[in-house]
Amino acid sequence: xxxxxxxxxxxxxxxxxxxxxxxxxxxxxxxxxxxxxxxxxxxxxxxxxxxxxxxxxxxxxxxxxxxxxxxxxxxxxxxxxxxxxxxxxxxxxxxxxxxxxxxxxxxxxxxxxxxxxx
Numbered sequence: 089x090x091x092x093x094x095x096x097x098x099x100x101x102x103x104x105x106x107x108x109x110x111x112x113x114x115x116x117x118x119x120x121x122x123x124x125x126x127x128x129x130x131x132x133x134x135x136x137x138x139x140x141x142x143x144x145x146x147x148x149x150x151x152x153x154x155x156x157x158x159x160x161x162x163x164x165x166x167x168x169x170x171x172x173x174x175x176x177x178x179x180x181x182x183x184x185x186x187x188x189x190x191x192x193x194x195x196x197x198x199x200x201x202x203x204x205x206x
Contacts, residue, residue, distance in 0.1 A: 094110075098122055116190045117188075123146075123182065124177065124182055126177060128175070129176075132173060135170060139169065142163075143161050143162060143164075144184040145161055146161065147179040147181075148176055151175070152167055153171050169192070
């Protein structure tokens with residue numbers, strides 16, 4: 089068991105957004121992304137993974153495959169790793185996003201192909 093304080097990972101730098109890893113193992117990574125107003129994360133993929141993004145603080149725009157989604161504190165967004173993901177802090181306050189990145193195994197994908205509701 090391990091305990092961490094989210095506040096210690098909310099680090100803001102004027103020149104670039106920050107990514108602070110909280111936990112990492114062979115199956116998943118948990119980290120915090122921190123943005124000051126106007127900062128942007130370029131569009132990218134996470135092939136072989138699923139992402140869950142929880143807005144802890146602030147607001148902005150998550151762009152998934154070119155579609156903008158306005159997000160605010162306490163929103164949670166799911167994004168498949170095959171989708172192109174970007175973020176912009178479009179507000180006037182700092183933003184922190186708690187991210188869980190979970191690897192998806194080929195076996196899990198195949199075993200769930202015929203299950204409805206999954």
